Amino acid sequence: MAFTEELYRQFGNRASQTLRTDLGYNRQESTELAELVVGLLVQKGPEAYSEIHDFLVNRGVQHRWNGIFHHCRSAAVAQWLLPHVRGNLIDLLCGSGRIGGILSDLGVPTSLSERYQVRDSYPVVETARPWLDHDSLEDEAKCRSYDTVLLSTALHHEPDPERLLELALRLASRRVLIVENCVEDDLSPEMHILVDDFFNYCLNNTPLPCPAQHRTVDDWSEMLKGRARIVFSDRRDSLPGIPLSHHLIVAEVIH
Numbered sequence: 001m002a003f004t005e006e007l008y009r010q011f012g013n014r015a016s017q018t019l020r021t022d023l024g025y026n027r028q029e030s031t032e033l034a035e036l037v038v039g040l041l042v043q044k045g046p047e048a049y050s051e052i053h054d055f056l057v058n059r060g061v062q063h064r065w066n067g068i069f070h071h072c073r074s075a076a077v078a079q080w081l082l083p084h085v086r087g088n089l090i091d092l093l094c095g096s097g098r099i100g101g102i103l104s105d106l107g108v109p110t111s112l113s114e115r116y117q118v119r120d121s122y123p124v125v126e127t128a129r130p131w132l133d134h135d136s137l138e139d140e141a142k143c144r145s146y147d148t149v150l151l152s153t154a155l156h157h158e159p160d161p162e163r164l165l166e167l168a169l170r171l172a173s174r175r176v177l178i179v180e181n182c183v184e185d186d187l188s189p190e191m192h193i194l195v196d197d198f199f200n201y202c203l204n205n206t207p208l209p210c211p212a213q214h215r216t217v218d219d220w221s222e223m224l225k226g227r228a229r230i231v232f233s234d235r236r237d238s239l240p241g242i243p244l245s246h247h248l249i250v251a252e253v254i255h
Contacts, residue, residue: 003190008038010191053202061203076239078099082103082108084175090113090146093164095114151168172253181195182215182220235248
């Protein structure tokens, strides 16, 4: 996708704020880092992703940012979710498994699922918890195997998010928890795609797809109609390390 210079600069402003408030860089450092990244993007577009990746690694920004994801962001999401978990839980397309690992440490019987090619791309995984190959779950979904199913920023990475949501609803006997960074008036689909590209291809080099499947919170809620009843919804302006708002949707499965 071709992004405009204005969008790149809007992203730079958000990234600079995150570098300062969440990563601890001072105002001058955060501004300089963001301007260097934006300058490369304006000049070269997506062709600059590899160069930006090397720059962020060499400057220590990648290590620092990933540390915020691993410790602060994961802990914040887990604490947000904990009051809404019922019984045992499976974290679908869980990435590194860090959020599910924290929930397990907090006393939730937790299983993790991911596609092996994605799981193998993470340097640290929560191997002490049960891991399942995501692509093997279709057979298991014939029976409701888990009380709670978690989809944490997983839906928008799927070319067919409704298929993933359908799987979650078939696996869950009680609840589905959805965490998503949603399209809003000041957060266009293009901004979400650019942020995805930055985290997946600039900050890190992952095989995660960015298929432009971001939705509004009303869109995700509409997908649940007739299949699950929303019992709680919440919004946070940001999570540690991520310059986007996020919504939590808690839905009781209708049998």
